[in-house]
Amino acid sequence: MTTLWYIITLFLLWMIWLAAITFTFFVVLGYTGWHWLSGVQGFGYIAELMLTVIEANIIFFMGYACFWERKHAKKVYDETQLQDGLHLMNTNGG
Numbered sequence: 001m002t003t004l005w006y007i008i009t010l011f012l013l014w015m016i017w018l019a020a021i022t023f024t025f026f027v028v029l030g031y032t033g034w035h036w037l038s039g040v041q042g043f044g045y046i047a048e049l050m051l052t053v054i055e056a057n058i059i060f061f062m063g064y065a066c067f068w069e070r071k072h073a074k075k076v077y078d079e080t081q082l083q084d085g086l087h088l089m090n091t092n093g094g
Helices: 002-028 037-084
Strands: none
Touching: 002 037
């Protein structure tokens, strides 16, 4: 279930990034006809760069969390199987 929330969060981050790119192309590059673009352009580039860095860190953290959760769940499952006696083997392989 946690992985589903990670995917939903990544989708929402992608939407924010898409909004930042749209802002850059339509406002900063002058498609709207506004004349106060130099300040907006600087702000747009800085905001886009910061969003990219923040999203990269969040994606890295989510990937690490998914990996850790899967590894931990596998370890708990294996220990449970050993405690139940399902994988106990002697030195003869039996």
